[in-house]
Amino acid sequence: MAENAPQALVTAEPATPTATETEAKTADKMESQSNPPGGMMAAAHVIAPGVLSIFSFFLSLALLGCAVWLLFMRSYDCEDLLGLPRVQTLASVGLLAVFAISNAALYQRQRFPMPVVVVIVVTLLLMLFLGLAYSGVNEMQSQRFPATASWFKMKVMDDSNWNNIKSCIYDKGTCNELVYRSLRKDSYDLISNSKMSSVQSGCCIPPKTCEMEEVNATSWRRKEEMEYDIENEDCEMWRKEWSVLCYDCRSCKLGFIRALRRKWWKLGVFCIVMSLLLLLSHLLLFLATFWERLKT
Known part of the structure; x- marks a missing residue:
C-alpha cells in the first residue's frame, strides 16, 4: 500500500530573470518608444513619389488645356497682318511638347533618372524664359522675337x-x-x-x-x-x-498694341507659374527617386 501511495507533485517555480536580461528588455522597450516604426518610414518613401507623380501629371493637364485654348481661340481683329496666328499655333505646339516631355519624364524617371532630370529642367527653364519675355518682365534685347513688347x-x-x-x-x-x-x-x-x-x-x-x-x-x-x-x-x-x-x-x-499684348501677357504669366511648379515637382520627384536608389 505504501508503494502505491500517490507521489507528491512537485511544482517547478518560475525562474527569476537576471539583472542583465531585465536591463536588455528595458532598453529595447525605450528604443521602440523613441523611434517611429520602420514601416511608417518605408510607407512614406513609397507614397511620396506616387503623390508627386500624380501632382505633376495634373499640372501637365493645364498645359494641354492651354494648348487647346490657343489652337481654337479666336484671333483679334487685324492681328493676322502681323503673322500672330502662326506664332499662336507655334506656342500651342510648344506647350504640347512640354506636356509630352513632362509625362515622358514621369514614366522614364526610374530607368534614366539623370538624363530625364536634365531634359525636363532645360525644357522648363526655356518655358520660364519665354514666359518672362511674354509677360514683359524680361525685356528681351532682340526685337526679332515675336509677340514681345519690343517686337510689337x-x-x-x-x-x-x-x-x-x-x-x-x-x-x-x-x-x-x-x-x-x-x-x-x-x-x-x-x-x-x-x-x-x-x-x-x-x-x-x-x-x-x-x-x-x-x-x-x-x-x-x-x-x-x-x-x-x-x-x-x-x-x-x-x-x-x-x-x-x-x-x-x-x-x-498704343491702343492696338495693348489689345494684342493682353492675350500674350496672360500666356506669359501662365508659363511662369506652370514652369516653376513643374520644376519644383520634378526636382522633388528626382530626389525621391535618388533616395530610393540609395536605400536599395
Missing part, C-alpha cells in the same frame, strides 16, 4: 505696317460701335465714360489730354483758347472726318 512696338510703329493695320481697323467698323451705342443713350457724355476697348479709346476719340468738348460719339470740338504742346501731336492729328479721326495718332497705335 517695332512692328506697329512701322509706317508700312500701320497703314495696313489702320485700314483694317476702319474696315472692321471699330468706331461704328460708338455711334450705335450713342443712339441708345440720352447723353453723348455717357459714351466717353463708358467702357471702351483700348483700340476705340485710342483711335475713335481724341486723347483726354487734349480736353476737347464732346459733340457726339465721334465728333469733338477744339477749345479756342486751348494751345497744345508741340510734343502732343495727337491733338493736332485728330480730325472729325469719319475716315481720319485719330487713326494716325500715337494713342491709336
Whole structure:
C-alpha cells in the first residue's frame, strides 16, 4: 500500500530573470518608444513619389488645356497682318511638347533618372524664359522675337505696317460701335465714360489730354483758347472726318498694341507659374527617386 501511495507533485517555480536580461528588455522597450516604426518610414518613401507623380501629371493637364485654348481661340481683329496666328499655333505646339516631355519624364524617371532630370529642367527653364519675355518682365534685347513688347512696338510703329493695320481697323467698323451705342443713350457724355476697348479709346476719340468738348460719339470740338504742346501731336492729328479721326495718332497705335499684348501677357504669366511648379515637382520627384536608389 505504501508503494502505491500517490507521489507528491512537485511544482517547478518560475525562474527569476537576471539583472542583465531585465536591463536588455528595458532598453529595447525605450528604443521602440523613441523611434517611429520602420514601416511608417518605408510607407512614406513609397507614397511620396506616387503623390508627386500624380501632382505633376495634373499640372501637365493645364498645359494641354492651354494648348487647346490657343489652337481654337479666336484671333483679334487685324492681328493676322502681323503673322500672330502662326506664332499662336507655334506656342500651342510648344506647350504640347512640354506636356509630352513632362509625362515622358514621369514614366522614364526610374530607368534614366539623370538624363530625364536634365531634359525636363532645360525644357522648363526655356518655358520660364519665354514666359518672362511674354509677360514683359524680361525685356528681351532682340526685337526679332515675336509677340514681345519690343517686337510689337517695332512692328506697329512701322509706317508700312500701320497703314495696313489702320485700314483694317476702319474696315472692321471699330468706331461704328460708338455711334450705335450713342443712339441708345440720352447723353453723348455717357459714351466717353463708358467702357471702351483700348483700340476705340485710342483711335475713335481724341486723347483726354487734349480736353476737347464732346459733340457726339465721334465728333469733338477744339477749345479756342486751348494751345497744345508741340510734343502732343495727337491733338493736332485728330480730325472729325469719319475716315481720319485719330487713326494716325500715337494713342491709336498704343491702343492696338495693348489689345494684342493682353492675350500674350496672360500666356506669359501662365508659363511662369506652370514652369516653376513643374520644376519644383520634378526636382522633388528626382530626389525621391535618388533616395530610393540609395536605400536599395
